[in-house]
Amino acid sequence: MATEHGNRLTSVFFQQPTLTLARNLLGCRLVRFLNGERLSGWIVETEAYLADGDPASHSAAGLRRKNRSMFLPAGHLYVYCIHTHHCLNVVSEPEGQGAAVLIRAVEPIEGASRMSLLRSECGPRELTRGPGRLCQALQVTRQLDGLDLTDGQQLWLEAGSWHASDARPRVAHRPRQQLAVESRPAAATAPWRIGCSGRIGIRQAADQPWRFFIDGNRYVSGRASCHSRPPRDQLGRLQPPR
DNA sequence: ACTACGATTACCT
DNA sequence: GGTAATCGTAGTG
Numbered sequence: 487m488a489t490e491h492g493n494r495l496t497s498v499f500f501q502q503p504t505l506t507l508a509r510n511l512l513g514c515r516l517v518r519f520l521n522g523e524r525l526s527g528w529i530v531e532t533e534a535y536l537a538d539g540d541p542a543s544h545s546a547a548g549l550r551r552k553n554r555s556m557f558l559p560a561g562h563l564y565v566y567c568i569h570t571h572h573c574l575n576v577v578s579e580p581e582g583q584g585a586a587v588l589i590r591a592v593e594p595i596e597g598a599s600r601m602s603l604l605r606s607e608c609g610p611r612e613l614t615r616g617p618g619r620l621c622q623a624l625q626v627t628r629q630l631d632g633l634d635l636t637d638g639q640q641l642w643l644e645a646g647s648w649h650a651s652d653a654r655p656r657v658a659h660r661p662r663q664q665l666a667v668e669s670r671p672a673a674a675t676a677p678w679r680i681g682c683s684g685r686i687g688i689r690q691a692a693d694q695p696w697r698f699f700i701d702g703n704r705y706v707s708g709r710a711s712c713h714s715r716p717p718r719d720q721l722g723r724l725q726p727p728r
Numbered sequence: 729a730c731t732a733c734g735a736t737t738a739c740c741t
Numbered sequence: 742g743g744t745a746a747t748c749g750t751a752g753t754g
Binding site: 547550551552566567569570628 | 748750751
């Protein structure tokens with residue numbers, strides 16, 4: 487059956503600290519079930535928005551009608567509008583906290599032709615590269631706001647199959663040292679490096695390194711300089727750009 | 729009722 | 742690199 491989702495992530499997965507969850511969502515599969523068809527993609531870029539001490543977070547001003555679903559328990563969906571577009575967040579932390587992970591980009595897996603129709607047949611790379619674009623490609627709107635991702639029949643997440651050899655998000659370079667990822671359900675480690683930077687498009691707390699992405703993946707948003715880990719010296723210090 | 733704003737995108741030079 | 746598009750929400754009078 488097309489709605490089969492034995493790999494679906496359960497509430498336990500979402501009960502990680504927000505910054506950890508933002509990293510661990512990389513490589514997971516975002517699935518949209520639309521008109522009997524599965525549309526899906528690898529999550530390749532995320533941003534964390536915290537419950538406390540984060541002036542850029544929509545929850546910073548307190549609970550409002552607009553952001554109420556951000557205060558639902560971990561594993562729910564928070565969708566908001568920005569200009570003419572929508573953005574999709576995975577809620578984290580216990581109910582009432584107000585933290586979430588913005589999904590900024592996915593790499594298409596299933597249903598790319600349908601996504602292309604929903605996106606007015608733009609180029610393949612522009613299908614799901616960016617938070618507004620991926621929502622248009624997967625037909626995610628405020629109608630789905632507040633959905634339980636662990637239970638809903640329209641949108642959910644599945645465990646990454648990066649432990650398998652056949653399918654995984656692409657990286658532009660040969661994977662090097664494996665990066666240990668905390669709180670994985672299995673003991674395996676992901677075969678890519680995780681890049682980290684300030685969050686895009688915000689003014690407040692723009693220097694906080696709470697954006698995460700799969701290093702070298704082509705579907706990561708922004709310019710090329712946003713697609714790779716910034717170079718670091720032997721002590722792990724950030725190297726100045728030149 | 730009126731105004732200002734934005735976790736973006738597409739299109740311009 | 743810059744900026745218009747365009748609208749729900751929230752703050753103000």
